[in-house]
């Protein structure tokens with residue numbers, strides 16, 4: 066891992082090709098993410114945010130350009146990244162513990178140490194007591210916390226989060242934001258978050274990239290001031306600089 070960057074997106078263009086049509090989802094997108102940095106991707110619906118995250122996850126190849134993770138070109142899914150979506154994807158027939166170890170089993174890394182680490186993370190999320198429950202016995206917020214632990218259990222360097230909290234009520238959402246930030250800071254993980262929630266982007270990220278247009282291009286990058294970044298997501302929302310930044314971001318996202 067000699068590259069100074071966790072992620073380098075270089076002149077990325079992606080076109081979806083079907084029998085009927087070609088849709089250019091992204092055009093000439095370039096940016097870097099440093100190790101331990103938290104970057105949020107925001108922008109109007111259809112500007113290519115999820116496409117970009119899927120490309121970083123190596124789910125399908127880009128049409129042009131390339132993506133490097135710690136200097137290595139992405140050619141498919143890699144254990145360097147953990148990918149979490151709005152839908153928790155828990156397997157209903159496996160207990161919480163069995164869901165947590167699934168990724169480790171697939172990667173043939175289900176060692177006693179790593180399973181113990183997954184249990185520890187579950188404890189950090191306040192869910193030790195549901196280890197032997199099935200997903201159907203959990204609330205939506207609990208399920209999403211389990212999904213987060215499952216993503217973290219394989220110890221990826223980079224977390225790719227596609228609207229992971231958007232289906233949650235505000236109380237659960239704020240609680241999960243706090244837990245996620247704690248875990249990311251403690252374990253020095255890099256994260257890219259796609260969200261429609263501009264408050265969430267400001268409260269959680271170090272830097273916000275605004276995509277826009279169709280095909281999507283980078284419109285602007287905003288640094289979140291240190292005064293906000295040093296606070297927890299809940300406290301950040303109460304800082305005097307929060308509202309002006311929200312308004313600036315809102316104008317940028319709404320710009321035709």
Ligand SMILES: Nc1ncnc2c1ncn2[C@@H]1O[C@H](COP(=O)(O)OP(=O)(O)OP(=O)(O)O)[C@@H](O)[C@H]1O
Pocket residue numbers: 081082088089090108109110111112113114115116117279
């Ligand atoms: N599998 C696909 N096949 C064809 N076109 C697609 C596919 N997935 C996405 N698109 C198109 O690519 C463009 C970007 O879609 P994408 O889902 O990446 O945007 P987004 O910014 O994440 O949108 P939203 O905020 O609504 O989730 C859109 O025009 C969409 O219709």
